[in-house]
Amino acid sequence: MTRRSFVRSALLSTAPVLLASGCQPQESAKPGQTTIRYMAWGNPEQIATEREIVREFEKQNPDVRVHLFMVPGSAYSDKLQLMLASRTAPDVLRADHYYFPALARKEYFLPLDDFIARESSGFLQDYVPSAIEEGMWQGKLYGLNVLFGPVMIYYNKKLFDEQGLTDPYTLYRQGKWDWATFVQSAQALTKRDKDRALQFGTNTVPFPLYTPVIWNHGGEIMNAEMTRFIMDSDPGALEGMQEYANLRWKYRCAPTPADSALSAFTFESGKIAMHWGWAGESPRFRKNIKSFAWDLAPTPSGPKANHSVIKGNQLCIYRESPHPEAAWRFIKFMTGPTAEMILGGQLRRMVPTRLSVQNDPQYRKAELPPFHTDIFIESTRRGRTLPIDWRYQEWVVAFNSATESLFNVNTRDAKTALSDAAKRVNAVLQGEEGF
Helix, strand or coil, rough: CCCCHHHHHHHHHCCCCCCCCHCCCCCCCCCCCEECCCCCCCCHHHHHHHHHHHHHHHHHHHEEEEEEEEECHHHHHHHHHHHHHHCCCCCCCECCCCCEEEEECCCCCCCCCCHHHCCCHHHHHCCHHHHHHHHHECCCECCEEEEEEEEEEEHHHHHHHCCCCCCCCHHHCCCCEEEEHHHHHHHHHCEEEEEEEEEEEEEECCCCCCCHHHHCCCCCCEECCCCEHHHHHHHHHHHHHHHHHHHCCCCCCCCCCCCCCCHHCCCCCCCCCEEEHHHHHHHHHHHHHCCCEEEEEECECCCCCCCCEEEEEEEEEEECCHHHEEEEHHHHHHHHHHHHHHHHHHHCCCCCEEEHCCCCCHCCCCCCCCCCCCHEECCCCHEEECCCCHHHHHHHHHHHHHHHHHHCCCCCCHHHHHHHHHHHHHHHHHHCCCC
16 A cells, blocks of 8 residues: 555544534535635634634635534644645645644645735734744745734632732732742642642643743743754753742642642632633633632743743645635635634634734723733733744654653752753754654
């Protein structure tokens, strides 16, 4: 069996999974309509919202029919790579930025520069610059950003009130929301009954969500060319990494793996006072949290800087799409004011990439939590993009393997863990292509 035959066979074998995950039958195209396929992933709320956006697009573009099909998030990357390799990819697809550079490098996507050149003058100036930056590869633009947003601190207002503590948003507005204050608050909000934990002040999250701690202590992950991992020799990175691990082992204000067994401590349960999370987690909290009030604050500043991490996904046109013009119209709509107001303003699934939407008073209004909508904008303003190159999928596995014991077993310090990480990551960066 040839590689292409194998890939096609694998795709056919997953068809029942697609139907079960949201690829529902849709009306056939009418005479004179062009049908384009759009592939994405998301929870039920996301699917329903994207169908609403598709309907509005079709209403405004009656000559185009969009066939939307969803793939489970856990299978999406593998499915996408299979479809691209077998030349069966949809016209429009969503690619997570974690693997977007690796796919762009393989020339799977159609450059958007010629389409943009036909738009009105200043078209790209309405977009957040970092959102455009993520869609670039070797000087060309291959994707427009969707589901864009920063890491922020979600906090339980009830727990802060019960402890008589000033909440993070108020501290931020007073200019006092820094790492030392964050740690003090987290310790004060941690409760134990003898040796049994009852609640924790904060959680810890996997890389790269904690990169603000590294940056805000003055550290960097890679050199400027992204050819060498440097955390092992960067004093700020060493300090920031150790401080983050200290939340578990020194300050004892974050659950250990043993504490987290059976998901006993989650933000939704009310047993975690402060949660490090992406902007897109707001819809889940709206749905699941009924017993306490919650809201947003930025990630705490550090002794050297005041950054958050920001990331999105790219909407791309498959290079061999038979309908590139219709695909471009759809991408432009999905990243335009109407769609961004729905996804960002109503659902709070993202931060708008359009500056005009961010500045719209309607976007800032909130009838449901989170009410501190200014934090979405502020965190985006001070957000930094991650050092994601085409080898990211490989080297991040090596990094996590080397640093796992620092967070999961209290047997190593940051210097030892990062020395191990440097050997592993740099070996990946200097090795042969594996993705």
